[in-house]
Amino acid sequence: MAISINGQEYPLPEDPRTSLLDFLRREARLTGTKKGCDHGQCGACTVMVGGLRINSCLSLAITHEGDEITTIEGLGSLTSPGAMQEAFVAHDGFQCGYCTPGQICSATAMLQEIAAGWPSDATQDLTATPSLTDEEIRERMSGNLCRCGAYPNIVAAIRDVAGAEA
Amino acid sequence: MRPFDYQRAERLEHAAQLTAEANTLALAGGTNLVDLMKLQVETPQTLVDIGRLPLGTIADEGEGLRIGALATNTATAVHPRVRSEYPVLARAILSGATQQLRNKATTGGNLCQRTRCYYFTNIDQPCNKREPGSGCGAIKGIARIHAVLGASDNCIATYPGDMAVALAALGATVEIASERRSRSVPVRDFHRLPGDTPEKDNVLEPGELITAVTLPAPVGGIQLYRKVRERSSYAFALCSVAAVIDLAEGRFTRADLAFGSLAHKPWHDPRITDLLVGSEPTLALFDKAADLLLEGARGYGENDFKIPLARRTLAAVLCEATGVEP
Numbered sequence: 009m010a011i012s013i014n015g016q017e018y019p020l021p022e023d024p025r026t027s028l029l030d031f032l033r034r035e036a037r038l039t040g041t042k043k044g045c046d047h048g049q050c051g052a053c054t055v056m057v058g059g060l061r062i063n064s065c066l067s068l069a070i071t072h073e074g075d076e077i078t079t080i081e082g083l084g085s086l087t088s089p090g091a092m093q094e095a096f097v098a099h100d101g102f103q104c105g106y107c108t109p110g111q112i113c114s115a116t117a118m119l120q121e122i123a124a125g126w127p128s129d130a131t132q133d134l135t136a137t138p139s140l141t142d143e144e145i146r147e148r149m150s151g152n153l154c155r156c157g158a159y160p161n162i163v164a165a166i167r168d169v170a171g172a173e174a
Numbered sequence: 175m176r177p178f179d180y181q182r183a184e185r186l187e188h189a190a191q192l193t194a195e196a197n198t199l200a201l202a203g204g205t206n207l208v209d210l211m212k213l214q215v216e217t218p219q220t221l222v223d224i225g226r227l228p229l230g231t232i233a234d235e236g237e238g239l240r241i242g243a244l245a246t247n248t249a250t251a252v253h254p255r256v257r258s259e260y261p262v263l264a265r266a267i268l269s270g271a272t273q274q275l276r277n278k279a280t281t282g283g284n285l286c287q288r289t290r291c292y293y294f295t296n297i298d299q300p301c302n303k304r305e306p307g308s309g310c311g312a313i314k315g316i317a318r319i320h321a322v323l324g325a326s327d328n329c330i331a332t333y334p335g336d337m338a339v340a341l342a343a344l345g346a347t348v349e350i351a352s353e354r355r356s357r358s359v360p361v362r363d364f365h366r367l368p369g370d371t372p373e374k375d376n377v378l379e380p381g382e383l384i385t386a387v388t389l390p391a392p393v394g395g396i397q398l399y400r401k402v403r404e405r406s407s408y409a410f411a412l413c414s415v416a417a418v419i420d421l422a423e424g425r426f427t428r429a430d431l432a433f434g435s436l437a438h439k440p441w442h443d444p445r446i447t448d449l450l451v452g453s454e455p456t457l458a459l460f461d462k463a464a465d466l467l468l469e470g471a472r473g474y475g476e477n478d479f480k481i482p483l484a485r486r487t488l489a490a491v492l493c494e495a496t497g498v499e500p
């Protein structure tokens with residue numbers, strides 16, 4: 009059995025200590041996903057597993073046998089960027105760009121969570137359908153830190169994609 | 175990270191059998207355990223991956239709700255019945271960590287998460303919880319996040335989680351299984367005080383695994399979770415209050431309260447319920463409730479602020495629930 013990353017199969021790592029993050033970067037050679045803190049605190053390593061965003065630094069690769077992982081490389085390419093990637097460029101949603109792959113994976117999954125009607129800590133009425141206010145975007149993206157402080161433009165990029173999808 | 179032997183448990187009995195062995199730990203979402211293994215705070219020889227056991231179901235049980243040990247924090251918080259009938263639980267979970275972490279964090283792992291004491295997570299420091307007998311770095315050190323209730327001379331750590339505080343207010347029950355027996359323990363009695371054995375966070379024995387948490391029939395009322403922290407999102411609580419309150423004819427008919435990040439366990443004091451129920455809500459009464467809560471409170475310098483903070487947070491929650499002007 010193997011791990012599927014962006015639709016391609018990779019054999020499981022031999023050393024069970026390998027985090028999913030190190031597996032992506034070192035063994036699958038997909039270096040788009042970044043290592044910031046390696047302790048679940050910054051979100052730079054955010055990827056999607058079965059459509060759900062997680063911190064790949066706190067997950068052992070070996071536990072993902074048979075899982076379908078989507079990384080930033082799976083969301084678009086230089087020649088054909090995804091909608092969220094284009095919006096980050098259009099809105100200057102970054103400076104150094106280190107946090108950006110994590111931000112984009114996180115934001116992509118976040119819009120699916122909104123579409124599914126999941127509440128957040130910023131949702132006033134837990135039983136109502138949440139709407140994508142700036143306050144909601146900020147709370148839902150709080151797991152992705154940006155040392156360059158590109159936050160206002162990140163919010164703008166996400167709002168743009170959400171508006172286009174709505 | 176130290177090398178370990180990785181085993182994937184195929185059945186619950188298998189998992190219980192494996193985890194009964196020395197130096198063996200269960201792995202659920204890994205968001206706490208993998209972190210602590212990287213820091214070499216946890217150094218299991220064998221890691222038993224329980225992540226694929228069929229313990230993720232959330233289902234009605236009588237009028238209540240049974241939440242499997244492997245249900246993720248996300249699955250619990252977005253469950254329609256949790257949102258409408260146990261909102262204090264949804265609020266507590268949503269106030270914790272981030273969406274990425276909650277997507278991996280599980281019911282069992284969340285209950286068993288270890289303290290965030292900085293001496294516990296730094297293997298160059300003394301810590302009776304990590305290494306019994308080595309001393310406590312925090313008591314005379316930096317104790318900002320530490321306990322003001324129920325601590326001992328051996329350990330002043332807090333249980334840092336949010337979910338369990340709401341579960342304690344709701345009077346939920348933890349279901350536990352080992353190879354030989356199963357038992358259930360009220361959430362209020364699941365975590366323990368440090369005493370002379372701070373290495374034990376809770377009542378689980380080797381080979382015992384959490385299989386589920388069950389919520390009693392919903393009671394409605396006003397349900398609030400107030401979490402005070404260093405920043406408004408993505409931080410552990412300095413103090414939190416979970417409250418399930420009801421009033422009739424201007425008097426409390428229900429006042430189930432639990433407090434987080436003040437002690438080694440979610441704090442529940444039945445005397446507070448006894449004081450409030452039957453009485454008219456007033457600021458003076460809320461102050462008396464805080465007197466009971468903080469009767470034996472003791473600060474360790476840096477965390478002295480938690481004592482007045484707990485008093486004010488309790489008053490704020492009771493004001494919000496009853497409409498009394500603060």
Ligand SMILES: Cc1cc2nc3c(=O)[nH]c(=O)nc-3n(C[C@H](O)[C@H](O)[C@H](O)COP(=O)(O)OP(=O)(O)OC[C@H]3O[C@@H](n4cnc5c(N)ncnc54)[C@H](O)[C@@H]3O)c2cc1C
Pocket residue numbers: 047048049199200201202203204205206207208209243269270271272275278279280281282283284285286287288334335336337378382383384385408409410411
């Ligand atoms: C940056 C960061 C911020 C966080 N902020 C918050 C916060 O604000 N509030 C909050 O409440 N939490 C917070 N957390 C903690 C998070 O909620 C926990 O890490 C998570 O709930 C643990 O669940 P898990 O399934 O990943 O457990 P694991 O890491 O897999 O396991 C944790 C422990 O539980 C044991 N265990 C797991 N399942 C069982 C079982 N079924 N039976 C017996 N033992 C079991 C394991 O052996 C291990 O000792 C934060 C974590 C991080 C990294």
Ligand code: SF4
Pocket residue numbers: 289291292293294300301302303304309310311312313328329330331372
């Ligand atoms: S408070 Fe407890 S966990 Fe922290 S250093 Fe002291 S013994 Fe260790």
Ligand code: FES
Pocket residue numbers: 042043044045046047048049050051052053054063064065066
């Ligand atoms: S590298 Fe994973 S959260 Fe920072």
Ligand code: FES
Pocket residue numbers: 101102103104105106107108153154155156157158
């Ligand atoms: S763009 Fe530099 S850290 Fe976010």
